[in-house]
Amino acid sequence: MPIGTGTGYNAALLSHRLGDRRVTSVDIDPGLVAQARAALARVGYTPRLAAADGLAGYPPSAPYDRIIATCSVRRVPAAWLAHTRPGGVVMANLSDGVVPLRIDGDGIGYGKFLGQVCAFIEARPADSPAGPTTQQIIDTAMGGTGRARSAGPEADGWADPRFEFL
Numbered sequence: 001m002p003i004g005t006g007t008g009y010n011a012a013l014l015s016h017r018l019g020d021r022r023v024t025s026v027d028i029d030p031g032l033v034a035q036a037r038a039a040l041a042r043v044g045y046t047p048r049l050a051a052a053d054g055l056a057g058y059p060p061s062a063p064y065d066r067i068i069a070t071c072s073v074r075r076v077p078a079a080w081l082a083h084t085r086p087g088g089v090v091m092a093n094l095s096d097g098v099v100p101l102r103i104d105g106d107g108i109g110y111g112k113f114l115g116q117v118c119a120f121i122e123a124r125p126a127d128s129p130a131g132p133t134t135q136q137i138i139d140t141a142m143g144g145t146g147r148a149r150s151a152g153p154e155a156d157g158w159a160d161p162r163f164e165f166l
């Protein structure tokens with residue numbers, strides 16, 4: 001289960017690899033979920049998508065073999081451990097580190113941080129006062145909407161080896 005459906009790209013990759021019946025993804029932004037659902041349908045995938053707070057897990061499809069968070073958290077929500085079957089893995093992005101946690105029979109996750117730096121946008125709690133939407137966060141980071149700009153490692157200053165894609 002990817003948490004943070006966004007464009008649906010992760011869900012598409014997983015649907016292709018695993019079959020869409022085995023994929024569930026949630027995003028807190030209903031507009032993004034609708035767009036992702038339409039985009040996925042256009043390329044022939046219909047995974048289970050829901051507008052929901054991924055910080056609370058997603059009980060309807062639990063237990064999961066894998067929970068992959070593509071938004072960052074400050075602490076691993078207990079629900080992610082509870083919704084993962086023994087032997088399954090929770091892949092969490094804490095600050096700018098990624099830790100795969102293997103869940104044991106008592107629902108405890110064990111793992112070590114990977115060596116690479118990785119930072120997704122921070123998960124928004126559903127019950128927080130209205131903060132910026134995901135689109136507003138992206139627009140701010142990109143310097144506004146409707147403005148053409150060049151993109152690429154050099155233009156974005158991402159030649160930094162910490163941002164290498166593996």
Ligand SMILES: C[S@@+](CC[C@H](N)C(=O)[O-])C[C@H]1O[C@@H](n2cnc3c(N)ncnc32)[C@H](O)[C@@H]1O
Nearest residue numbers: 004006007009010027028054070071123124134
């Ligand atoms: C980096 S984007 C994910 C990109 C996505 N995996 C893709 O394939 O396009 C992070 C996403 O996390 C979502 N998000 C933020 N807080 C969330 C929460 N509490 N629960 C679920 N999704 C959340 C955002 O709306 C945003 O779409």
